[in-house]
Amino acid sequence: MDVLSHILDSVAMRGSLYFPTDFRASWGLMVPANTNVCRFHVAVDGGCFLSAGGSHAWLSRGDLALVPHGREHVLQDDLETPAVDLDAALSEAGYRGQGNFEWGGEGDACRLVCGHFDFDKDVTHPLLDSLPPIVHVKATPTYDFRWIDQMMRFIGEETNAARPGSGVIARRLSEVLFVQVLRHYAETAPEPVPVLAGITHPQISNALRAMHTQQERAWTLEELAHEAAMSRTAFTVQFSKLIGMTPMNYLTQQRMREACTLLRQGESVGVVADRVGYQSEAAFSRKFKVFSGQGPGAYRRSHRARPPSA
Numbered sequence: 001m002d003v004l005s006h007i008l009d010s011v012a013m014r015g016s017l018y019f020p021t022d023f024r025a026s027w028g029l030m031v032p033a034n035t036n037v038c039r040f041h042v043a044v045d046g047g048c049f050l051s052a053g054g055s056h057a058w059l060s061r062g063d064l065a066l067v068p069h070g071r072e073h074v075l076q077d078d079l080e081t082p083a084v085d086l087d088a089a090l091s092e093a094g095y096r097g098q099g100n101f102e103w104g105g106e107g108d109a110c111r112l113v114c115g116h117f118d119f120d121k122d123v124t125h126p127l128l129d130s131l132p133p134i135v136h137v138k139a140t141p142t143y144d145f146r147w148i149d150q151m152m153r154f155i156g157e158e159t160n161a162a163r164p165g166s167g168v169i170a171r172r173l174s175e176v177l178f179v180q181v182l183r184h185y186a187e188t189a190p191e192p193v194p195v196l197a198g199i200t201h202p203q204i205s206n207a208l209r210a211m212h213t214q215q216e217r218a219w220t221l222e223e224l225a226h227e228a229a230m231s232r233t234a235f236t237v238q239f240s241k242l243i244g245m246t247p248m249n250y251l252t253q254q255r256m257r258e259a260c261t262l263l264r265q266g267e268s269v270g271v272v273a274d275r276v277g278y279q280s281e282a283a284f285s286r287k288f289k290v291f292s293g294q295g296p297g298a299y300r301r302s303h304r305a306r307p308p309s310a
Helices: 003-010 086-093 146-161 166-188 196-200 204-213 221-227 232-243 247-264 269-275 281-292 296-302
Strands: 014-024 028-031 037-045 048-052 055-059 064-067 073-076 101-104 109-118 135-137
Touching: 003 166, 003 196, 003 204, 003 247, 014 166, 028 086, 037 166, 048 064, 055 064, 064 166, 086 101, 109 166, 135 166, 166 196, 196 204, 196 232, 204 221, 204 232, 204 247, 221 232, 221 247, 232 247, 247 269, 247 281, 247 296, 269 281, 269 296, 281 296
Parallel strands: 014 101
Antiparallel strands: 014 109, 028 073, 037 064, 037 109, 048 055, 048 073, 064 135
8 A cells, every 4th residue: 555545544534525506796604613624625617715724715617625624714705705604604595415505696606516524533644734724726727637627527517416326426536536636735835745745755755655564563763764775864854854753753653543543443452562563562552642642442442333223
């Protein structure tokens, strides 16, 4: 498995679509904050302003924007248009989750497909933490956006058609879309993006791959530097610059994220400790408690799947 796929699996990313919209000027909506989600908006037709964390972006037809960190944000036809709270607008419009969410006046139309990516509430990753308030991907002739553009159109068609299985298809496509946007952002960002810059680095990526695919191995700094074909000092400096933390700190955090996944699946503490590279269950338990705020046994019990109701 490649590193980016493993990272997204470790934070349990799941795509979810809210609804297609039909907004007409003048209109404005305030989307409230929500933890552990990354919202997205695809402009299917028309355009609108998106504001989040002091940043603004104009979404034109074919554009896509991510709003990471579950931030409160505002969508509006004009920056001067007052924004209504989303829940109040949904209630006033009588929207019940079927068809288009219609809102606004009788002016120019803006049609969006809106959704979010949900992440495990107990697990974070520096890749997600490093994303800016808005990740704006423009459909411009200078970037070969045809594949993503076709997928966005397909998502729009599926959400509008309401055929059997449309919801599942649209959600899976939205997860692919997230990966594509991260790739695009890594290639076009004015500054190196933490973690993404490491994933695309020809040498650091080798060390990252080793960390993610062989977590049970008792890695030393020298061995990881060897995977990157670099001296220990050069490797440490370059890794810290591109990832935002030292190699051994990153390895420890990744092991703890993997441990969370295994414990939620019901594996015993001893098995998990061995699979993430700890020969001592006590040493693993100490590290895990620092990472999650509770011991692995308590974490496992609190996340144990409930039996299905009768």
